[in-house]
Amino acid sequence: MTLRLQAAALTHRGRVREDNEDSAFADAWDRIAVVCDGMGGHAGGQVASELAVEVISSGLRRLRGEDWTDEDKVIDTVKNAIFGANDHILSRARVDAALSDMGTTVVLCAFMHDRVVTANVGDSRIYRISAQAITQVSEDHSLVAERVRAGLLDPDSEEARLLSNIVTRALGMDHVTVDMTIEELVAGDTYLLCSDGLHDLVGPEDMRSIVTVADTLERACVELVDMALRRGGHDNITVSLVRAVEE
Secondary structure (H helix, E strand, O other), X not given: OOEEEEEEEEEEOOOOOOOOOEEEEEEOOOOEEEEEEEXXXXXXXXXXXXXXHHHHHHHHOOOOHHHHHOHHHHHHHHHHHHHHHHHHHHHHHHHOHHHOOOEEOEEEEEEOOOEXXXXXXXXXXXXXXXXXXXXEOXXXXXXXXXXXXXXXXXXXXXXXXXXXXOEOOOEOEOOOOOEEEEEEOOOOOEEEEEOHHHHOOOOHHXXXXXXXXXXXXXXXXXXXXXXXXXXXXOOOEEEEEEEEEEO
C-alpha cells in the first residue's frame, strides 16, 4: 500500500498579543511539519521561531528519495537540524543584545514512507488523530507538566496557572535535549502540531472532532484557530496538520 501525504498550516496573532512569535511549516512534498513558539523580549521570540523553522526545514529538505527509507539517516538529520537551529539562535543572540534572552519551542514530524519520526523540545505539542481517538505523542517540557507527572502539583490549581508559562527545555539554551519517537504511519491518521495558544484553549476531543469532520485540512486549520479565538485567543495560535491517505 502506498501512502500519500496532505498538509496544511495556519498561524494567527491572537486577540491579545501585539506580535506573532509563532512560526510554522508544513509541506507534503518535503514530508515535514514544524511548529515553533518563540519567547524573548523585543522581537526575540519571533526571530528565534522563524530562524528555527528556516534552519530545520532547510536541513530536512536535504533528504532525497531513498534517504526517506533509511530510519537512522532520517533520525540523524532531524537531530542535526534541531541542534543546528539551536546553534544559529545562540550565535544570533550573542551578536545582538536585544535578542540575548530569545528562545523557542519546537515540535517536528518527519514522514517516512511507513513511519513517522517526531521530535519535541518545549511545551508545543504533537497529537495523532484517528477516526476513533486522539493521542498526545509529545511530552510537555514545562515546570507544571513535570510537577504534575511527579505528583507534586494539581494541574487545575492556581499555582499551576501562575507557573504555566515556564518551560524547562527550549532552543536557545546552551544544552538541549530532544525527545524523539518513531511510530507506524497508518492510512487515515492525521498528525496535529500546535503551540500552547491552541492546546490551552482547545481540548483534544474538540481537536479530533474538527479534524475528522472538516472537508479539507486547510478548513480544519481555520476552524481550530477560530475556536481558540472564540475562547479568548490570549496567545499566538498555530497549527500544522499532516494526513496520510491511500493512493
